[in-house]
Amino acid sequence: AAGVIQSPRHLIKEKRETATLKCYPIPRHDTVYWYQQGPGQDPQFLISFYEKMQSDKGSIPDRFSAQQFSDYHSELNMSSLELGDSALYFCASSFARTSGGETQYFGPGTRLLVL
């Protein structure tokens, strides 16, 4: 079965540089979520999109922005990178339903290292 695709899988950047992470959801899934996971920590919610509209925003720095495109893929843009941005970034996708919780399926992640 098709899974969530993320690219790149690994990224090394210098401080103050910018980075763009891409996420391709499972086919027919209409909702995308972004999470950040620091070393030894649990995933922290950043932002989500439903049908190309932002649906929720978590602890996402103002230096970060994201969008969902007409083909449902999403991009997370990170500017003025800081050392503390080094983490695993996961994208998850789900199919929204009117009741009940939607199961989110996670991608393999992008490991970002800021030097």
Next chain:
Amino acid sequence: EDQVTQSPEALRLQEGESSSLNCSYTVSGLRGLFWYRQDPGKGPEFLFTLYSAGEEKEKERLKATLTKKESFLHITAPKPEDSATYLCAVQPSYNQGGKLIFGQGTELSVKP
């Protein structure tokens, strides 16, 4: 404040030694509770979704149960390949965006 607490933080078992992992939660309305398995450096792998107290789900050696305040992940006769971090997450009902609030996870190690 919404909160998810998992215990123990780490668990070491011998192969075949059954045990349970606990997930206690405080949330203003539960839309769903989710269990994931995560191997080092990889994305969380979905295991179970539970929606209401009393619900149980099983998959191979794993069984998840849910009460109004906590969930348990029972592991029966574990094997070394069950070694991983098990994450519990809740989805609040008030939040239409569907974000998950995760616990810190239980790191399970199964020795042969």
